[in-house]
Amino acid sequence: MIGHQDAESAFIEAWAAGRLHHAWLLAGPQGMGKGAFAERVARFLVTHGSGGDGVPVSLDDPGDIAASRLVDAGNHPEILSLTRQPKDKGKELARNITIDQVRGIIRRLHLSLSLGEWRVIIVDAVDDLETDGANALLKTLEEPPARTLFLLISHSPGRLLPTIRSRCRTLRFQPVAHDVMTSWLHELRPMLEMAEVRAIVAASGGVPGKAIALIDSDVAAMEKKLLAIAASGDPGNRLREALAREVAGTSNRARLELVIDIVPGLLARLARERPVAEIAPVLAQWDRIQRTVRDAIRGSYDGAMVGFEIGNCLAELAPKVAAAR
Template identity: 85%
Template sequence: MIGHESAEKAFLEAWQSGRLHHAWLLAGPQGMGKGAFAARAARFLATHGRGGDGQEVSLDDPGDAAAAKLVEAGNHPEILHLARQVKDKSKDLARNITIDQVRGIIRRLHLSLSLGDWRIIIVDAVDDLETDGANALLKTLEEPPARTLFLLVSHSPGRLLPTIRSRCRILRFQPVERDVMTTWLHDQRPMLDAAEVRAVAAASGGVPGKALLLIDSDVSAMEKKLLAIASSGDPGNRLREALAREVGGTSNRARLELVIDIVPVLLARLARDRPIAEIAPVLAQWDQVQRTMRDAIRGSYDGAMIGFAIGNCLAELARRERSAAR
C-alpha cells in the first residue's frame, strides 16, 4: 500500500510499548486504503499477541501460522466487521449500518475470547452508522471490554459525533504527493504512457484508489470528449446530450464520478495555458463547476442532469471566446 507509512509506524509503536489504545479512528479521503489498513492491523493483532516486548515488526510479518490461515479464510472468530449490508433481493447496499447490527456485535463482546489475545472490531465506515447505532457504539467505546480494539474507518471524520472522535486515537491518511503518486502509478500500470500517468496523478488529488479508478475508466477518452465541448461550444447540444446519457443512471455512477474528478483539473490546465487577460472566464466556469458538484453531493441527484450542467460550463468557455473575438 502507498501512503500508510506514518499510520503503520504510529500503530506499531503503540503495540510495542504495550499501551495500545482501545479505539483508532482511521481518517482520510475515500480511496486511501483505510479499510485495507484496518484489515492488515486486525490480521497483525490476531497473529502476534499482546505486544509490549519492544520487538521490531511490520504489519505484514506472518506471526502465528494457524491464526493467519483463519484470517486469510475470513474465519477468525475474533475479527468482527460492521458494514452496510446488501438489501434483500437487491444488489444495492443499505443506506446505513443499523442499530441491530451494532447490538449484534455488542452481544459478541460479552463472550470470552476463544482464540488469541485480542478481539478486533472493524467498522467500515463509521460514517454509515445510523444515529441510534452511533450512540450504541459510543457507550461501548466509553466502557470497552478488556482486550477489545476498535478500528473505525472514516471518510468524513468532521461529521462524526464529537464524543466518538474524543474516545479514539486518530490516524490520518493524507493524500500522496504527486511525484510519489506518479512513480507508484508507473509501477502499477507500466503499459501507460507518461502523459496519461501524469494526467491521472493530477486528477486523483493524491488518492491512490481514485487514481486506479481513473485509469480503469479511461480518463484520456473522457478528457477528449470534455475538451470537444469546451472548444466547439456544442452549438446543437449533441455532445452535451451524449455526455448526459453516458453518466446518467445508477449503472453509470462511476463515469459520473470520473467527470466530477477530472473537470476541475481540466479547467485548471486550460487556465494555465491562456494569457493572463483570458484566465477570468475559465476561473468563472471552474467556480460554477464546483458549485454544481457541491449541490450534487448534498442530495439525491440525477447524474444526467449533473453531466449536462457540467457540459454547459465547458460550452460557455467557447461562447465567451467567440464573443471576445468579435
C-alpha cells in the first residue's frame, strides 16, 4: 500500500486511545486505495479488542486468527457493505445505491453483535447513494448504534450532504509525491524502463491505482504520438486523424482515457521547456482541452471528436517554423 500512512496513523491512534469516532469519511481521488484501506480497517476491528489500552499497533496486525479466517472467506457476519449492484443479473452496475439497500443494512444494525466487539459498515462509494438513501443513512449517523463503525468512501466529498460530512471524521488521501511514486513503481515493476516509469507517474497524477492501470497501456508509445503532433503541427491532419481513429468508439474508451491522462503531463513538460513569454499559449490549450473533455462527458461521449480536438490543441503549440512547412 502507498499513500495510506497518515490515514493509518490517525486511525490507530484514535483506536489505541479509546476515542474511535463512529463514522469516518475516506476522501480523495479515485484510485488512491480508499476501498483497500477500508477493508484493512474492517479486518482490524473485527479481529481485535475494543481498544483504549494505549498500545498502538499496525492495521496489518493479524489479531484473532479464527475471525481473520472468516474475513478471508468473506463470511464475517459483522462486516457489511453497501455498493452498487449489477442490473438485471448482468455485469453492468446500477447507477446508484438504492434506498432499499440502505434500509436492509439499517435492519441489520438492530441485531446484537454475533461475533467480536465491533460491527463495520463500508459504503463504497457514499457518492453513489440515492437522495433518499443518503437521508436514511444520515439518520443512522445521527443516532449510531453502539460498537458500530461507518467507513464512507468518497471520491467527491464536496458533493455530499454537508450534514453527512459534519457527522464524520475525515481522512484525506492525497496524491502521492512524484519521487515517491517513481520509487514505488520502479520497485513494483523493476522490468519497466525508467523512461516509461516516469511517463506513467506523470500520467497518473500521483494516483497509485491509475499508475497500475497504465502499466499495460504502452504510455510511451502514445506519448510519442502526441508529442509528434505538438512538434510538427501536423499540417496535413494525418496524425490527428490517426489519433481520432485510435480512440473512437466504446471499444477504444481505454485508449481515449489514456490520452486524457497523458496530456496534462505533456503540457506541463512543454511549459517547462519554453521561455516564460511562451508559457501562456500552453496554458490556453490546457484550458481548451479541459473544456473539451468536460463538454464531452456531459454530452454524447464522441471519442473521435475528443481525440481530434486534443490533437488540434497540441498542434497549436508547434513551433511556427515547423507548422508552416
